[in-house]
Amino acid sequence: MSTKNGLMIRDFPQDERPRERFMQHGPQSLSNHELIAILLRTGSKEESVLQLSNRLLTQFEGLRLLKSASLEEMTEIKGIGHAKAIQVLAAVELGRRVANLAYNERYIIRSPEDGAKYMMNDMRFLTQEHFVCLYLNTKNQVMHKHTVFIGSLNASIVHPREVYKEALRRSAASIICLHNHPSGDPAPSREDIEVTKRLSDCGKIIGIDLLDHLIIGENKFVSLKEKGYL
Known part of the structure; x- marks a missing residue:
């Protein structure tokens, strides 16, 4: 040496x-x-x-x-x-x-902070946008995590069929959607809001609630439910 x-x-x-x-x-x-x-x-x-x-x-x-x-x-x-x-x-x-480690055994999501904490380390450093869904049971425990797509968020790409197909397969009671902003700024865009409303409307029809849509930034997040879009 x-x-x-x-x-x-x-x-x-x-x-x-x-x-x-x-x-x-x-x-x-x-x-x-x-x-x-x-x-x-x-x-x-x-x-x-x-x-x-x-x-x-x-x-x-x-x-x-x-x-x-x-x-x-x-x-x-x-x-x-x-x-x-x-x-x-x-x-x-x-x-x-x-x-x-703390999240592997049926993590319970009781608030937007819980959802953001569950995914923050995985999503805040990503260089592309990832749209992820968490599928919950009746006790709000995470049963499954699924990346729906990778790329710029677009209402035509994030199709409710892809989101809720997995929910039906898992017999999920509700879902939480998350996606990251590589810029680090979690402020919602017009597309973010449109996608959220579309997914929420479809969930109400089939009886699987969209509890929240969280946007992950640089160690911070925005809840579209708290913003009044759900």
């Missing part, structure tokens, strides 16, 4: 070595690139593992884009082979699963 100056990780003072600081002060004491350095384990002949991890984060502009990095994108970085890339991506996936 020599650097250009011949400096290796063992040459750093002990209180600057990620593993030692982890053991002494816990993971919260480490920066993002130090945590990634632990995953990478080794650097290269040209740079230390700390330099490599810092360059990796710089390449993806921080954790936001790293969260969605592919194996191919990771291995394009000099010094990152398949083994290192897989270690990092596996850790990212574990983090995502841990974040969702």
Whole structure:
């Protein structure tokens, strides 16, 4: 793990070595690139593992884009082979699963905040619009989650048939629709409102209520029910 100056990780003072600081002060004491350095384990002949991890984060502009990095994108970085890339991506996936642990066993939605919390981590970083439906039982427990389509929201694309077909198949009592705004601004558009009213009207006819339509932004959301469109 020599650097250009011949400096290796063992040459750093002990209180600057990620593993030692982890053991002494816990993971919260480490920066993002130090945590990634632990995953990478080794650097290269040209740079230390700390330099490599810092360059990796710089390449993806921080954790936001790293969260969605592919194996191919990771291995394009000099010094990152398949083994290192897989270690990092596996850790990212574990983090995502841990974040969702609380919601896996029949999550109950009692308010717009509950619905937004259930999907926020999955949807707020998406670079395309995703229209997702949650199918609930009579106790407002989530029985199933289904992505209806990916792309710009359009009333002709979000057809009630596709939304309610799954509801009928699952014997759902009600549904909640969500979609994200990649811009980060969850303010509803005219199309958002039109789609909501159309889905609500169809749900009333077949007896499956549309409880809400939530628009997910950058760690914030808008409930079209609270806005008076349902």
